Amino acid sequence: MTRAPLALAVAVVLNGFASVTASADPLPSWAVSETRDRIVEFVEAVTDPENASYVTPAARIAVFDNDGTLWAEQPVYFQFIFAMDRLSELAEQDPSILSTPALKAAAEGDLATVLQGGHDALIEVVNASHSGTTVEAFQAAVAQWLAEASHPDTGLPYDQMTYQPMVELLRYLRDEGFKTYIVSGGGIHFMRVFAEQAYGIPPEQILGTYGNSTFEDVDGVPTVVKAPGIAFIDDKEGKPINIERTIGKRPILAGGNSDGDFAMLDWTTSGDGPRLAVLIHHTDAEREWAYDRESPIGRLVDGLDQGPDKGWVIVDMAKDWSRVYTGGN
Numbered sequence: 412m413t414r415a416p417l418a419l420a421v422a423v424v425l426n427g428f429a430s431v432t433a434s435a436d437p438l439p440s441w442a443v444s445e446t447r448d449r450i451v452e453f454v455e456a457v458t459d460p461e462n463a464s465y466v467t468p469a470a471r472i473a474v475f476d477n478d479g480t481l482w483a484e485q486p487v488y489f490q491f492i493f494a495m496d497r498l499s500e501l502a503e504q505d506p507s508i509l510s511t512p513a514l515k516a517a518a519e520g521d522l523a524t525v526l527q528g529g530h531d532a533l534i535e536v537v538n539a540s541h542s543g544t545t546v547e548a549f550q551a552a553v554a555q556w557l558a559e560a561s562h563p564d565t566g567l568p569y570d571q572m573t574y575q576p577m578v579e580l581l582r583y584l585r586d587e588g589f590k591t592y593i594v595s596g597g598g599i600h601f602m603r604v605f606a607e608q609a610y611g612i613p614p615e616q617i618l619g620t621y622g623n624s625t626f627e628d629v630d631g632v633p634t635v636v637k638a639p640g641i642a643f644i645d646d647k648e649g650k651p652i653n654i655e656r657t658i659g660k661r662p663i664l665a666g667g668n669s670d671g672d673f674a675m676l677d678w679t680t681s682g683d684g685p686r687l688a689v690l691i692h693h694t695d696a697e698r699e700w701a702y703d704r705e706s707p708i709g710r711l712v713d714g715l716d717q718g719p720d721k722g723w724v725i726v727d728m729a730k731d732w733s734r735v736y737t738g739g740n
Contacts, residue, residue, distance in 0.1 A: 437583040440576040440734040447731065449724050450580070453687045457663065458587045464685040468588040472662040474654060474675065475581070477595035477602060477619075479668040479709040480691050481610060482573040483562075483736075485700045487522060487708060489569050490601050491533070493556050494540040495520055501540065514539055526707075538639040541622060546600055546635050553604040570605050571738025577666070577691075578737060581610050589664070594618045594654055596646035596671055600637070609737075618653050620645045650675035668693065669709040676714070680721060688723040690714045695729040 441447040456464040457471065478484040499518040502509050509515045513532035516524035517540075525532050541549065557570050565572065581591050591612055593602060599619035606612045623638040645653050651674055654662065665672075665679035668691035676688040693702050693709065703711040718725055728735070 437586065438576065438579050440579055440732060442731050442733050444731050446724055446726055450687070450689065453664070453685065454584065454587050457685050466663055466685065470660065470663060471584075471587075471589040472592070472658060472660050473581075473584050473589045473664040473666075474592045474594045474618075474658075474662045474679070475577070475666040476668060476672045476675070477593050477597050477606075479693065480574075480595075480666055480672070481577050481581075481593070482569070483699065484709050485702070486564075487526075488597065489572075490597050491536070492569075493553065493560070493601070494536050495522070495525075496556060496560065497540040497552060498536060508539055511535055534641070537622075537641075541598070542637045542639045544637055545629065546624075546637060549600055549637055550604050553601055557605055565736075565739060567736065567738045570609055571736060573609050573737045574691075574732075575734045575737045576732045578610060580666075580689075581612070584664070585611065590616070592616045592618060592654075592658065592662075594645065594650050594675060596620055596644065598622070599645075618645055618650075618657055646671045648674045651678040654678075663687070664689070666691070667714070669711050670713045671710075673713045673717075676718075676723065677721070680723065688718070688721070689726060690718050690723050691726045692728060694727050695732070695735065697729070698735045699728065701729075 438447060438451070456462045457466040459465055475481055478488050482489070495517045498508075498514065499520070502518045509518055513525055513528045513535045517536045525536060557568065561568055562572060584591055591610075593606055593610070593612055593616065595602060595618070597619050599617060599621045602617050602619050603614040606617055607614065621642050623640040623642050625636050625638050627634050627636050629636070643649065643653070647670075650672065654675070661682045662679045663682070663685065664687045665676045666689040667673070667676055672690075676690065680686045680688045692711065692715070693700055695701060702709060703715060714723070715725070726732075
C-alpha cells in the first residue's frame with residue numbers, strides 16, 4: 412500500500428525537475444532586451460513544426476566569424492600575437508631567419524613597426540612563423556602558446572577571452588537542432604586547436620584562411636607540411652564562396668562583427684525563407700573595447716549603415732550582454 416504514494420511522489424518530483432529544466436534560461440548572460448527576444452523568437456519559430464517558419468534540422472545551418480565575434484580581437488588578432496611570439500622563439504634557435512626589418516621588429520614584439528610595413532610585412536611574419544613545419548607540430552606549438560600566454564591588457568589566457576554570451580548562443584542553437592560552423596579569416600590550423608573545447612565546434616566544422624601545403628615523406632611517414640604563401644583568404648566575399656564550396660548549403664543564421672563579415676551575413680539573409688543575421692557592435696569600452704568605423708581591426712561601417720534596413724539584429728555589447736568573457740567579467 413505504500414508503493415503507490417511513493418511512486419506518485421517520485422513522479423511529481425521528476426516532473427517538477429523536468430519543468431524547471433525545460434524552462435531554464437538558455438541565454439543567461441544576455442540582458443532581457445529586444446535583441447535577445449528577436450534571437451529567441453527566431454529560434455523558436457524555425458524549430459516549431461506547427462509554425463509556418465519551421466525549418467527542418469538538415470537545413471538549420473548557423474555560421475559565425477571568430478575574431479571579434481566569438482572571442483576578442485584587440486589590439487590585434489590573437490593569431491598574429493602568436494606569430495610574433497613564435498617568431499621570437501624560432502629566432503632564438505636560428506637568428507638568421509630574421510632577414511628583414513619586419514621580421515626583426517616582430518621578434519622584438521614591436522607591433523607598431525610591423526604594422527607600418529603594411530600587408531607585405533604581415534605576410535613575411537606569417538610565412539616565417541607558420542611554415543616549414545608539419546601541421547601536427549604547428550598545432551602543438553599553438554596549444555603550448557595558449558596554455559602559457561596571456562593578454563597584455565586583461566591578463567587573461569587568450570582562450571578565456573571567448574565571449575560567454577556567444578558560447579551560450581552556440582550551445583542553445585545546437586540544443587535546438589542547429590549545426591554550428593566557424594567561418595573566419597583566422598587560420599584554419601590555428602582555430603582547430605582550441606575551437607572544440609572553447610565553443611563545442613569540431614575541427615571539420617571550421618572554415619578559415621589556409622596557407623599552401625605540401626605532401627612529403629618525412630622519415631618514412633607520409634606528412635602534410637605547411638609551406639609559405641596563402642592559398643585562400645576566408646574573408647569578405649571569400650566567406651560565402653568557402654561556405655558554398657565546403658558546406659554546400661546556404662546558412663539560415665550568420666553572426667559577425669565587421670565589414671569582413673558583411674558578405675556572409677548579406678548572402679545568408681538574402682535566401683528564401685526565415686533567416687537571421689546577428690552583428691556584434693563593440694560598444695563596451697569599460698569591460699572590453701569600443702570601436703567600429705575608424706578601427707583598423709574589426710572595422711564596421713557597412714553593417715551599421717545597412718544592417719538595420721536589412722532586418723539584422725545589431726547587438727550592443729554594453730547594453731545587451733550582462734557578462735563579456737568566459738574568464739573574468
